Amino acid sequence: MSDIITVSSASEPVQEPKINLLDFSQEKMVEFFLSIGEKKFRATQILKWIHHFGVSDFDEMTNVSKALKEKLKKIAEIRGPEVVNSLFSEDGTCKWIVRVASGSCVETVYIPEGKRGTLCVSSQAGCSLDCSFCSTGKQGFNSDLTVAEIIGQVWIAAKHLNNVPAKMDRSITNVVMMGMGEPLMNFDNVVDSMNLMMDDFGYGLSKRRVTLSTSGVVPALRKLGDVTDVSLAVSLHAPNDELRNVLVPINRKYPLAELLDAIDQYMSGLRDKRVVTIEYTMMAGINDQPEHVEQLIKLLKKVPCKINLIPFNPFPHSGYERPSGNAVRRFQESLQLAGFNVTVRKTRGDDIDAACGQLVGQVADKTRRSERYQSARQLSEA
Known part of the structure; x- marks a missing residue:
């Protein structure tokens, strides 16, 4: 009996895991925002929302533009243990x-x-x-x-x-x-x-x-x-x-x-x-x-x-x-x-x-x- 070869169907593209912003010190947060084409001040802005106010939902960040919120939702998250x-x-x-x-x-x-x-x-x-x-x-x-x-x-x-x-x-x-x-x-x-x-x-x-x-x-x-x-x-x-x-x-x-x-x-x-x-x-x-x-x-x-x-x-x-x-x-x-x-x-x-x-x-x-x-x-x- 000949061997049977099973060919799997093409799988869906694997989505990259989101970047956890809770992992970043101020220096690394600055590097992150510069890497996505944003201004340095965004780093301290987001740090304050995370650590001063305990926010994990980008939509709650009232002084962050809608465009940046949508951008962050696609690539980042704020996730504690x-x-x-x-x-x-x-x-x-x-x-x-x-x-x-x-x-x-x-x-x-x-x-x-x-x-x-x-x-x-x-x-x-x-x-x-x-x-x-x-x-x-x-x-x-x-x-x-x-x-x-x-x-x-x-x-x-x-x-x-x-x-x-x-x-x-x-x-x-x-x-x-x-x-x-x-x-x-x-x-x-x-x-x-x-x-x-x-x-x-x-x-x-x-x-x-x-x-x-x-x-x-x-x-x-x-x-x-x-x-x-x-x-x-x-x-x-x-x-x-x-x-x-x-x-x-x-x-x-x-x-x-x-x-x-x-x-x-x-x-x-x-x-x-x-x-x-x-x-x-x-x-x-x-x-x-x-x-x-x-x-x-x-x-x-x-x-x-x-x-x-x-x-x-x-x-x-x-x-x-x-x-x-x-x-x-x-x-x-x-x-x-x-x-x-x-x-x-x-x-x-x-x-x-x-x-x-x-x-x-x-x-x-x-x-x-x-x-x-x-x-x-x-x-x-x-």
Whole structure:
């Protein structure tokens, strides 16, 4: 029998995907409008509609000509991540679970305190690092977020907060890149997103009110000072290399001496006298003992910093426990007696799993890390 050859009919022309304008910093928005034969001022005009007013429909842009609106509709769109769920804590904390293009979900948290409203933004679906005490890391890693998916979290939160009842009216005064993921492993998209946060035609935040938190990706941290001057926080969590190698495994590649040198380089490049925030998650019997505070004092004695102590927020099968209030207080007092500015982070939003280290989302893990973690859990329960 002869082979039968099937010839498919000609298909319809494939339509090019529309350009998502939420992906553009001011510089890239200018490039876009020049590329389609429009004036440069259109870039700032559209940026204001997107970020000042939260508009996603070109027809709502009242000072844009009809001809340009029709042109934009054919080639562009304004599309943020899909909001899958919104959760609200008794203490006023809000959490949004948003789905990104990979199909994974990430989490964004808003924490109100007095006149301050801090938005904690994710930079990756999952995390490319695997800090042993962080539930996010146990979910594995799927993908870096695009600019639209990072700044889209700010865009979504701003719109939602503008629509809450007047008695709960809140605004975003600070953004911290402390959500899911290691920001410096998604360098370009995070920098473009932070530029939009600080842009007058974006969210107009001060460089003092946008903070990038890193676990210590030293080469990227050295590069960071060439492109931005946002505030810096470093997830330290241990006062010596031996312990940090266990808690924050990237320390095996970039040990404390290299990290401290990179911090000094970045902070020395700032034009004002800001200090680095040192984040130190305290775990009972692990890094909260008198010898640890002595080592921390010695390690940081020449580093202009403030220290933020974070009592561990438990999650199932973590293997770590939260220290007692007395242990945290003694640790804080020892640091203060040594001359450090020390705060203890309040646990906020733990009733909706929005506290530090509890963000997990729904990650289509590409690393098999979550699979290995689940297997280890099952063995421990057997």
